[in-house]
Amino acid sequence: MQTQRLFDRIDSIQFRGITKKYGEGFAVKDLDLEIIGGELLILIGPSGSGKTTTLRMINRMIEQDEGSVTINEIDTKNVDPVRLRRNIGYVIQNIGLFPHMTIGENIGLVPKLEKQSKNDIEERVKTLLEFVSLPPEMFMNRYPKQLSGGQQQRVGLARAMAMDPPLFLMDEPFGALDPILRKQLQKEFLKIKNEINRTIVFVTHDIEEALVLGDRIAIMDQGKLVQVGPPEELIFNPENELVADIVDNQRKFKHMDTLKVKDLMSPFEEKYILDLKTQACDAVDEMTNRDLETAFVFDGDELLGQVEIVDLMKCRDREEKLSELAKPIKSFQPTDSVAFALSEMKNSGKYLAIVMNSKKPVGILVSDEVLLKLI
Amino acid sequence: MFSIQIIADVWERNLMTMRTIEHLHMFSIALILSIIIGVSVGIFIYMKPKTANPVLNFLNIVETIPDLALIVLLLPIVKLGAGPTIAACVLYSILPIARNTYTGLKNVDEQYTYVAQAIGLSPKEALLKVRIPMSLPLIAGGIRIALVFCMGVVTLGGLVAAGGLGTVLQNGIQLYQKDAILVAGLWTGLLAVLLDAFAGLIEKKLHERYGTW
Numbered sequence: 001m002q003t004q005r006l007f008d009r010i011d012s013i014q015f016r017g018i019t020k021k022y023g024e025g026f027a028v029k030d031l032d033l034e035i036i037g038g039e040l041l042i043l044i045g046p047s048g049s050g051k052t053t054t055l056r057m058i059n060r061m062i063e064q065d066e067g068s069v070t071i072n073e074i075d076t077k078n079v080d081p082v083r084l085r086r087n088i089g090y091v092i093q094n095i096g097l098f099p100h101m102t103i104g105e106n107i108g109l110v111p112k113l114e115k116q117s118k119n120d121i122e123e124r125v126k127t128l129l130e131f132v133s134l135p136p137e138m139f140m141n142r143y144p145k146q147l148s149g150g151q152q153q154r155v156g157l158a159r160a161m162a163m164d165p166p167l168f169l170m171d172e173p174f175g176a177l178d179p180i181l182r183k184q185l186q187k188e189f190l191k192i193k194n195e196i197n198r199t200i201v202f203v204t205h206d207i208e209e210a211l212v213l214g215d216r217i218a219i220m221d222q223g224k225l226v227q228v229g230p231p232e233e234l235i236f237n238p239e240n241e242l243v244a245d246i247v248d249n250q251r252k253f254k255h256m257d258t259l260k261v262k263d264l265m266s267p268f269e270e271k272y273i274l275d276l277k278t279q280a281c282d283a284v285d286e287m288t289n290r291d292l293e294t295a296f297v298f299d300g301d302e303l304l305g306q307v308e309i310v311d312l313m314k315c316r317d318r319e320e321k322l323s324e325l326a327k328p329i330k331s332f333q334p335t336d337s338v339a340f341a342l343s344e345m346k347n348s349g350k351y352l353a354i355v356m357n358s359k360k361p362v363g364i365l366v367s368d369e370v371l372l373k374l375i
Numbered sequence: 376m377f378s379i380q381i382i383a384d385v386w387e388r389n390l391m392t393m394r395t396i397e398h399l400h401m402f403s404i405a406l407i408l409s410i411i412i413g414v415s416v417g418i419f420i421y422m423k424p425k426t427a428n429p430v431l432n433f434l435n436i437v438e439t440i441p442d443l444a445l446i447v448l449l450l451p452i453v454k455l456g457a458g459p460t461i462a463a464c465v466l467y468s469i470l471p472i473a474r475n476t477y478t479g480l481k482n483v484d485e486q487y488t489y490v491a492q493a494i495g496l497s498p499k500e501a502l503l504k505v506r507i508p509m510s511l512p513l514i515a516g517g518i519r520i521a522l523v524f525c526m527g528v529v530t531l532g533g534l535v536a537a538g539g540l541g542t543v544l545q546n547g548i549q550l551y552q553k554d555a556i557l558v559a560g561l562w563t564g565l566l567a568v569l570l571d572a573f574a575g576l577i578e579k580k581l582h583e584r585y586g587t588w
Contacts, residue, residue: 061493085495096490100508100585109504110495159494 265363417476475517479510
């Protein structure tokens with residue numbers, strides 16, 4: 001079966017009078033919402049607010065009881081759901097890579113069903129793996145269980161892009177990842193966003209993520225749309241208490257001056273340490289095993305710097321040692337003030353710093369994590 | 376007392392090379408038919424869930440008929456010889472294969488079938504690309520049970536002139552040749568164990584490749 005492209009770009013997606021009943025109650029009630037082509041719209045709200053239901057009505061994984069969803073004025077009811085879904089990239093929290101297929105087969109599955117030629121598919125898979133910073137020759141023939149959580153989610157992104165869809169639905173894609181990993185993937189995800197002509201609808205419950213990624217944010221509560229607008233608008237003109245609560249930034253920084261680094265750092269673990277003599281490629285395997293995206297390089301007791309798995313994988317030269325690759329990293333004392341540490345990190349453009357007590361690493365400071373803890 | 380010489384004599388006298396070939400021939404035909412029919416029935420009752428219970432119950436009843444009785448009951452329909460033996464094998468083997476296929480297809484982790492649907496696989500494609508491959512370890516388990524059944528039933532075929540190693544045993548019993556009974560019995564047993572071990576190996580490989588649990 002060869003499906004025609006439904007749309008080359010999204011002009012707008014319209015929800016008109018959408019109601020979805022759920023038993024006696026409503027999952028979504030009388031929702032009107034427009035998603036503008038090219039934007040990244042965040043759907044956020046407490047659990048049970050209807051944000052996921054709303055997302056899933058776009059690709060008809062959930063069918064509304066009343067109202068219509070139109071994409072470029074085409075009513076999705078009139079489109080074959082299989083065809084519709086092949087025109088929409090979909091990324092989900094638990095990823096769901098098929099365990100019996102290699103990474104290459106997972107990404108190339110729909111193109112293969114679309115009867116694209118073997119060579120085309122292989123080329124496409126390679127391009128996509130490069131795009132999500134996984135060297136194809138290293139990953140194409142592996143199975144999902146041989147990958148770390150972060151690598152799997154990258155493959156999930158690549159799979160969603162296989163048919164080059166103009167629209168992406170993202171269902172809490174980074175929800176299950178730890179903060180460091182999440183930050184990293186968000187950063188890479190912004191690359192996709194910045195490609196022209198892509199429209200993205202993104203469900204999350206993490207307001208930090210929403211504020212970082214979203215062009216507009218739609219706040220939902222009890223099946224209703226409470227307010228939709230750009231982040232600044234929500235912060236400065238909240239429609240009601242709930243919106244103010246969700247986006248309110250004032251309280252966050254109230255205690256900032258009194259707090260120390262040690263109050264807000266994440267504990268340091270032995271697994272973050274790599275020896276300086278490790279070779280780049282061994283380090284990649286080691287980090288995959290330990291499920292790490294970033295690690296710290298030590299020479300005995302001496303901190304040399306930080307390495308990120310993305311950079312290591314790009315280095316083809318197998319002889320290179322970590323001592324040559326480690327990048328400098330900020331380090332703080334546990335008793336330094338958080339405000340000082342954050343401004344230092346901001347100045348150096350780093351989201352990550354290490355906390356050292358004399359010569360011993362005791363913690364990791366992640367800027368986003370600090371903000372979250374301040375809420 | 377049980378020297379190589381005696382074994383070789385018994386082997387020669389009873390044409391056991393030929394009998395073994397006959398035996399494995401019947402066994403292979405029966406097993407292949409069982410797999411084709413069993414897997415088809417399993418997929419069918421998965422696609423038409425209302426038929427699942429009646430079909431499985433019926434196969435369960437077939438399963439309770441003693442094998443000897445089943446072979447005899449089949450005589451009027453498929454005549455003497457290999458026919459009733461193979462037919463009995465197949466009738467017995469459909470249940471484990473169909474049941475395992477059905478269970479396997481039904482119990483594929485929902486997260487995979489959900490994703491399959493969400494990225495745009497039609498129900499048929501999801502069945503072929505996701506459900507069936509992910510059920511293979513369980514299907515192989517069913518086939519392995521069928522394999523053991525078939526080995527037993529094919530040996531019984533000696534009673535109805537089906538040929539095979541059962542004939543050697545049958546002759547041995549009739550003529551009270553202890554060494555023939557021993558050699559043929561041990562050999563039949565060894566064959567069954569070897570085949571089962573081989574099937575177990577395949578099952579394990581499939582588990583590693585396709586299994587998630």
